[in-house]
Amino acid sequence: MKTATKCVHWLGGDEDAYGAMVPPIYQTATFRQPNAVEFGEYDYTRTANPTRTLLERQLAALEEGAYAAAFASGMAATTALVRLLDSGDEILAGDDLYGGTVRLFERVLPRQGIKVRYVDATDPAAVRAAISVHTRMLLIETPSNPLMRIADIEALADVAHRAGAWLVVDNSMLSPCLQRPLRHGADVVIHSATKFLCGHSDVTAGALITNDAGLYERIAFQQNAEGAGLSPFESWLLLRGLKTLALRVERQNASAERIAEYLSRHKAVKRVFYPGLGTHPGREVHRRQATGNGAVISFTTGDAELSRRVAESARLFAIAVSFGSVNSSISLPCYMSHASVPEDLRAQLGPPADLVRISVGIEDVEDLIEDLDRAFTIAARLAERCAASIGK
CATH class of the missing domain: 3.90.1150.10 (Aspartate Aminotransferase, domain 1)
Structure with missing residues (x-):
């Protein structure tokens, strides 16, 4: 299916027992279990919720990814991702970023022993020269916010992977309708879903999308451990926004x-x-x-x-x-x-x-x-x- 069709036809519609044309909302915190010693498919909404699962499937499909995790905001998504790094690790970031990302990098990460350096992401040679043995993540925006700087995703993916680092691309500015970074070698795509994905200024949400099963498992663990997953109602509103x-x-x-x-x-x-x-x-x-x-x-x-x-x-x-x-x-x-x-x-x-x-x-x-x-x-x-x- 083309992107416009994927936006309209929600994944899971054939599974709904009542043939609902609109995804149902499971506005519940907890779920009845089959017995006292076993868990069913869903047990607690912090861990997973059917409405959020539908959203995550659709976000993954739109970005041509295999896995997605939806969060309470774009910054919650970014925070969950950088939580996967250890003390002593380093992030190399583009030098034109959303101010909230810089705030996280400069005022929170130093307390975790994670260093952040900034580089002109429009110059692959400069990135190659700046990357170090400690670099575990190269994070860029393209186009960047607010100067619309353009980074070559494929070239930077090659630079990052040669150094054993992840390439993370914030795709909030364009949405998967206009750009799909995973196709060009990115390891993770970040979205502030508050922006184009929702499109109506009534949801604050974020997402991480990847094709790496092991990386996704670590992201999902972090999502559950810190409780930053998107709520059922916001997931339902975002599903509605995606249709248009x-x-x-x-x-x-x-x-x-x-x-x-x-x-x-x-x-x-x-x-x-x-x-x-x-x-x-x-x-x-x-x-x-x-x-x-x-x-x-x-x-x-x-x-x-x-x-x-x-x-x-x-x-x-x-x-x-x-x-x-x-x-x-x-x-x-x-x-x-x-x-x-x-x-x-x-x-x-x-x-x-x-x-x-x-x-x-x-x-x-x-x-x-x-x-x-x-x-x-x-x-x-x-x-x-x-x-x-x-x-x-």
């Missing part, structure tokens, strides 16, 4: 390409970060491993105050963290999604203060462009008034 994933992504991708072109021509915009533009670094690599460019665009204005005014003047683009929803949003990563980057790493890992990130929803693209145009006009007028006031 392909449709949403197609619309959002098409609209984002038009908006990126609009921004690239706007006189107030200094630079646009979007892999769909012909000038974007790494575009050819991206086209080899992805079938679309996504719905997240970043741009700079050269003036942090102007960027703030643009964000605050938009109406259809709501100021909000996260991305991937049916509703369009706008934010200043420096102050929101990446505010948790430690001060001593801001110069290396923090986005510039004038960077604006937008997530394109499913609204009519003409309305969205008109909204941005109005926001730029209002921001410019406010700047003129401020300048005039200072002049007085």
Whole structure:
């Protein structure tokens, strides 16, 4: 089946005793057992739940993986994965990452004796030079958040595997509709399922997908041991969101390409970060491993105050963290999604203060462009008034 069909037809439908067209929700904490000395297929929802199992099967199928584990958030998924490392191990990470990931790496992992170093993941040679005998995991985002940097998954898989390390790819930015990292050699795919997979801003969830049975067993053990598995209700909501994933992504991708072109021509915009533009670094690599460019665009204005005014003047683009929803949003990563980057790493890992990130929803693209145009006009007028006031 093609991806769009996999999104709609839930795996397990033929097994349902009543032929339900929609997956049932098993909103229960515990299950009756066959006798006093044996466990049935399910015993306690922290360990496993039929609704979550259905979700995990579908997530694995969408990413062309064999196994998946669903968690209470994307950060819970990432935390479970790094828990598999031992004191003295090292993570080599891309130098453009979600701020919450950096917070975990810098403020939690050192207490476990795990070291994290950062490298330009767009340069396989730099990664090869940086990897050490202690490196157990190479973690990247592609496109990265928020600068849309492109990493060559296949090349980095080769580098990681030669060093005996896992390649972990965060695919939250594109979803399996546009990119499937396991196909290119990744060992694990991470998703903040809060984003495109859910698509309606009503679920916080995360997932890990792999083809490695042994690795999956360790992930599932960690999921159960620390109790970070996704609840039945959130699993059910996410299953519902997946039904429209392909449709949403197609619309959002098409609209984002038009908006990126609009921004690239706007006189107030200094630079646009979007892999769909012909000038974007790494575009050819991206086209080899992805079938679309996504719905997240970043741009700079050269003036942090102007960027703030643009964000605050938009109406259809709501100021909000996260991305991937049916509703369009706008934010200043420096102050929101990446505010948790430690001060001593801001110069290396923090986005510039004038960077604006937008997530394109499913609204009519003409309305969205008109909204941005109005926001730029209002921001410019406010700047003129401020300048005039200072002049007085």
